[in-house]
Amino acid sequence: MTTEKEARQHLYSRPPLDPNGNDSLAKIACQIVPGAVVLDIGCAVGELGRYLTEQKHCVVDGIEANPDAAAIARRFYRQVWEVDLETASLAELLGESRYQYIVCADVLEHLRDPGQLLRRIANFLTPGGKLLISIPNVGHLGVFLGLLSGDFRYREEGLLDQTHLRFFTQRSFLRLLAENGFSGRVVDRTIIDLQHSEFSSIPLEPIGSSLLREMQSWDDSITYQFIVEAHPQEAGANVIPLISIDQSAPHGPxxxxxxxxxxxxxxxxxxxxxxxxxxxxxxxxxxxxxxxxxxxxxxxxxxxxxxxxxxxxxxxxxxxxxxxxxxxxxxxxxxxxxxxxxxxxxxxxxxxxxxxxxxxxxxxxxxxxxxxxxxxxxxxxxxxxxxxSADYVAVQEEWEDLLKQNQRLATELEATQQSSQAQADELNAALR
Known part of the structure; x- marks a missing residue:
């Protein structure tokens, strides 16, 4: 979710929602039961609302700052409020409305104070209601490789969207939830390999094969977004750990x-x-x-x-x-x-x-x-x-040749040392 000024500058459009897709909206939609009452915060052009209304017969309200996006979304929502989340009063906006699900799909990272929104929306969940969140993973391999190459380049969309103000890993997002009255767990994630991401042009050769192999063991290094289910908790309550849902999944490139x-x-x-x-x-x-x-x-x-x-x-x-x-x-x-x-x-x-x-x-x-x-x-x-790559193969062959040369020199040195030792032994024997 952007401020109203920023939202007017970029319209976040989405393709029609495919329930079997790998994107965050599809994975959130799978968590919502048919016939539910849903609040979609930062609804953009309303693709989530369209699917929930038409396919799951849900009742969906939306909040959106971009007036052009809100105008498109209104066709699929019971009501869409066009407000800036940074300044709007949700109490005045929503009144006595309560929801079984509140969705924040790719929203919190755009806010100056996402914790403030979390503290406010807890009051609008029904008993047992769920907060469903998709959050970008700054621990994705592409971000690391960019840093290793000396670059941290913002883009129009993606993990380093130019309007992102906050960045999260799995653990840091857990802390944000716990500090603002929620416990949560990862229920799904979007996976995007390096070559299919906006970081595909970053060369791997300078990294080296040993470090690339080490990256295979890094948790969530090809996780693009976490899909999180969160529940309000009382102050001082134990936090449900935020867990990876599939530890056997490959993590590296x-x-x-x-x-x-x-x-x-x-x-x-x-x-x-x-x-x-x-x-x-x-x-x-x-x-x-x-x-x-x-x-x-x-x-x-x-x-x-x-x-x-x-x-x-x-x-x-x-x-x-x-x-x-x-x-x-x-x-x-x-x-x-x-x-x-x-x-x-x-x-x-x-x-x-x-x-x-x-x-x-x-x-x-x-x-x-x-x-x-x-x-x-x-x-x-x-x-x-x-x-x-050709560069990697060339360096590998040069390194292998160097290793063979060093091994040959080591063998010759060992033979020379053994010969010298034998001569010394013969001389000592003669002197006796």
Whole structure:
């Protein structure tokens, strides 16, 4: 929520709400039961109200500072008050109204004193009512990488929206709730990987693979927004801890690895595919795709959605424990088939597998497997690296050469020391 002056300068529009979407409004809508009475604070153009009214038959009121947005939202709300939250009196505005849910979707970070709003809205919840909040996560990996590169750049929208006045991590938001009369917990979150965020242009190479691997263990480093459910609490009451809902989810930068299948000459489509996200920074990892048995005639493999050099170690098709097909490790075998934006890169002498140069964000190749084997397969198993940039590969090779040189020098030095020790022993023996 912005001040009225700021709100007039930027209209926060939203696409139609998809209840299965990854955005904050969709995840908040899933928390609201049908037929509820809802107050949507900072309702913007009213997409949440539209969905709740039309699909869940809720009664929805809204508050919005931007007059253009409020005019659009009024079509879907019982009432929309056009006021500035920083100065308006909610007591005069809402009177005796009470709500089962009060929603603050991407609002609190725009306020000079979000705690003041929290303290005021508690009085307008029914007994057992819930406050639903979406709050941006300043602990997202993109913000860290920007800082490491010496940049903290505001944007028109996003985590560093130019109208954001307050920034929160999971713990700091817990403190804000507790200090202002609420206990809360994370009930969902929006996940946006680095390459799909506004920080996608930040180079990873200066960070180094060891730090990237460490980032895999950071909590919520690809959490874009927290979806929080909060309840009023009496002064001095114990605070319900704000918890992560899925500790097993990957936290650091990831790339998308995907397979597509088809029957006959039909096109490859997203509806006939499986996409798995793999961590960046692991030089060798295994991924297993599940295939619909009995229907696959052609199989397309999209190794990554990043540019760079990717090492392909092994591929095999499985029917249960039976191996139906194994890639022979020869890049020429793959090049006989159809491929897009993939070019073979040279291997060092003695190295196995293939190095693929991925020329854009949508590289793919069709696998050279007979249709009769594909139709029997249940799984495709692939061993591969992460898509490393040319700079990273060059530095890695230089570092490996330096390590080999140091090891050789260390071996020669050890041999010289052993020879000198043997000569010294012979001299001591002769002197005796």
């Amino acid at each position: 990831r790339f998308a690895c995907q397979v597509f299948w088809r029957s006959n000459d039909e096109p490859f489509t997203e509806s006939r595919s499986q996409c798995i996200y793999l961590p960046v920074g692991m030089e060798r990892q295994r991924v297993t795709f599940t295939l619909p048995k009995g229907v696959v005639q052609s199989l397309r493999f999209d190794p990554a959605d990043w540019k760079g050099f990717l090492r392909l170690y092994a591929m095999r098709l499985l029917d249960g424990a039976e191996c139906l097909w194994t890639w022979d490790g020869n890049i020429e075998t793959l090049l006989r088939e159809t491929l897009h934006s993939i070019f073979p890169a040279p291997l060092k002498t003695g190295e196995k597998g293939a190095v693929l140069s991925l020329l854009d964000e949508d590289p793919w190749l069709e696998l050279p497997v007979p249709a009769e084997l594909l139709s029997r397969a249940e799984h495709l198993e692939v061993e591969l690296s992460w898509p490393m």
